[in-house]
Amino acid sequence: MSFEENGKKINEIIKKLEKENLGIEESTLLYEEGVKLAKDSYKILNENKGKIIILKEELDSLKTDDEEE
Amino acid sequence: MLKALSVSELNEIIKNIFDAEELLQYIKVYGEVSNFSFVRGNLYFNLKDENALIPCVMFGASSSGIKEGDQVMITGALKFYAKSGKLNLYVTTIVPYGSGVLFKNFVELKNKLEFEGVFDEKYKKPIPDKIKTIGVITSPTGAVLHDIVTVSHRRNPYLNIIVYPARVQGEGAENTIIKGLKYFDKQKDVDVIIIARGGGSIEDLQPFNTESLAREIIKNSKPVVSAVGHETDFTICDFASSLRVATPSVAGEIVSVDVVSHIKELNSNIKKLHFLIFSLYDDYYSKLDLLTNKLNNLIETKKIKYEFNLKNQISKLKNINFINLFERVLEINYNKLESLNVQSIIDRGFARILKDNKVVTSIKNLSNGDKLTIGFRDGSVESQVSNIRSKKQ
Numbered sequence: 001m002s003f004e005e006n007g008k009k010i011n012e013i014i015k016k017l018e019k020e021n022l023g024i025e026e027s028t029l030l031y032e033e034g035v036k037l038a039k040d041s042y043k044i045l046n047e048n049k050g051k052i053i054i055l056k057e058e059l060d061s062l063k064t065d066d067e068e069e
Numbered sequence: 070m071l072k073a074l075s076v077s078e079l080n081e082i083i084k085n086i087f088d089a090e091e092l093l094q095y096i097k098v099y100g101e102v103s104n105f106s107f108v109r110g111n112l113y114f115n116l117k118d119e120n121a122l123i124p125c126v127m128f129g130a131s132s133s134g135i136k137e138g139d140q141v142m143i144t145g146a147l148k149f150y151a152k153s154g155k156l157n158l159y160v161t162t163i164v165p166y167g168s169g170v171l172f173k174n175f176v177e178l179k180n181k182l183e184f185e186g187v188f189d190e191k192y193k194k195p196i197p198d199k200i201k202t203i204g205v206i207t208s209p210t211g212a213v214l215h216d217i218v219t220v221s222h223r224r225n226p227y228l229n230i231i232v233y234p235a236r237v238q239g240e241g242a243e244n245t246i247i248k249g250l251k252y253f254d255k256q257k258d259v260d261v262i263i264i265a266r267g268g269g270s271i272e273d274l275q276p277f278n279t280e281s282l283a284r285e286i287i288k289n290s291k292p293v294v295s296a297v298g299h300e301t302d303f304t305i306c307d308f309a310s311s312l313r314v315a316t317p318s319v320a321g322e323i324v325s326v327d328v329v330s331h332i333k334e335l336n337s338n339i340k341k342l343h344f345l346i347f348s349l350y351d352d353y354y355s356k357l358d359l360l361t362n363k364l365n366n367l368i369e370t371k372k373i374k375y376e377f378n379l380k381n382q383i384s385k386l387k388n389i390n391f392i393n394l395f396e397r398v399l400e401i402n403y404n405k406l407e408s409l410n411v412q413s414i415i416d417r418g419f420a421r422i423l424k425d426n427k428v429v430t431s432i433k434n435l436s437n438g439d440k441l442t443i444g445f446r447d448g449s450v451e452s453q454v455s456n457i458r459s460k461k462q
Contacts, residue, residue, distance in 0.1 A: 003353070007356070007357070007360065010360045010361075010364065011360065013364070014360070014363050014364060014367060017367045017368065017371065018367065022371075024375050024402065024405065024406065025405075027368065027371050028405065031364065031367075031368045034361075034364045035361075035364070035414075035417075038357065038360065038361045038364065041357050042357060045350065045353055045354060045357065048350075049350050052346055052347070056343055063335075063336060063339065
């Protein structure tokens with residue numbers, strides 16, 4: 001599941017939970033699904049950010065030493 | 070049958086052969102004086118080089134400052150003296166030859182051209198900073214060209230180098246250099262011309278000490294860089310050129326500067342790239358945080374509601390005092406509810422935000438500067454609200 005799809009799903013869960021008529025089991029299940037999706041999203045974000053950082057380090061090592069930052 | 074000759078007849082024949090040979094009646098020879106003696110107004114010495122020698126005699130010569138080991142240029146005639154059976158070079162003029170003379174000529178020419186204004190600033194052309202194409206006049210083989218090419222391309226691989234092969238030593242070499250200058254003068258895209266030659270003796274550098282070369286340099290429309298001889302050697306070519314550099318490698322450096330700007334541009338683009346990608350990630354993280362906070366707050370309010378209803382039911386049931394089973398069923402539900410307990414959620418790594426001890430569920434009742442407590446599983450953080458961004462629906 002992609003990051004964007006997770007975001008949409010979590011939004012849907014929130015809308016459902018906002019309606020009053022849900023029983024406790026159903027609310028709990030919805031909540032659990034929401035938490036799972038959120039965790040997946042954080043995982044996706046962290047992994048990609050890790051890749052970005054590695055790429056940046058590789059690029060920085062290649063940069064010639066013209067460092068007048 | 071072979072007729073026998075007397076010695077004088079033989080010598081007479083040899084003498085006639087020499088006298089008949091036009092070429093030998095007036096010759097010009099250079100070499101080193103050795104075995105030198107000055108007797109009763111006559112000069113006796115051998116003229117030699119590494120692998121040959123000829124005896125010389127000069128009648129009625131003043132000593133004229135000639136001494137052992139001098140390099141000299143003599144004019145004279147070759148004579149065979151029948152009486153002694155000896156071959157001699159009868160010398161008419163003798164002048165010093167070699168570096169001494171050449172240096173004297175160099176200074177004289179330099180002063181003359183200097184006086185005439187050939188070396189004036191008005192003939193010097195500035196070296197452009199954006200150089201795309203250079204013309205190099207040098208010998209096609211040898212280290213000089215190699216140095217210029219490797220140094221310049223290491224710094225600026227985009228530089229175009231056109232080589233005009235010329236002779237850099239010996240009689241008339243300057244004419245090949247002049248042809249090179251004329252050739253590059255007409256090349257529209259050539260930005261700078263380099264005249265280059267490795268180290269050498271003053272004799273070797275003679276082509277670069279000629280008036281014709283100096284005049285061609287100042288006439289040229291392009292700036293000329295002179296990289297001739299050792300760092301310590303100075304030639305007329307250096308004085309006439311727009312720039313004199315010590316070695317061919319330095320020439321390579323001077324004409325290859327613009328690559329630095331490419332690197333600077335590349336580095337600033339890299340920085341922009343990084344800024345963009347990382348701020349993108351910040352956005353993603355904050356959006357996701359928003360969603361999870363919303364989720365937590367919602368479930369929190371629901372829990373409180375259920376808990377309240379449940380407690381009512383339990384108290385009622387207790388009053389009615391039904392059988393325990395029913396109580397256990399309620400208890401199970403209660404335990405399930407426990408799992409919703411905020412604390413367990415926080416233990417899984419989420420945070421709860423309070424303002425004046427009430428859970429904050431939206432940015433509506435928040436304003437800049439409000440004090441917030443953020444509860445984590447292992448402690449809490451006091452923080453202050455700034456930069457409130459509402460979520461676009």
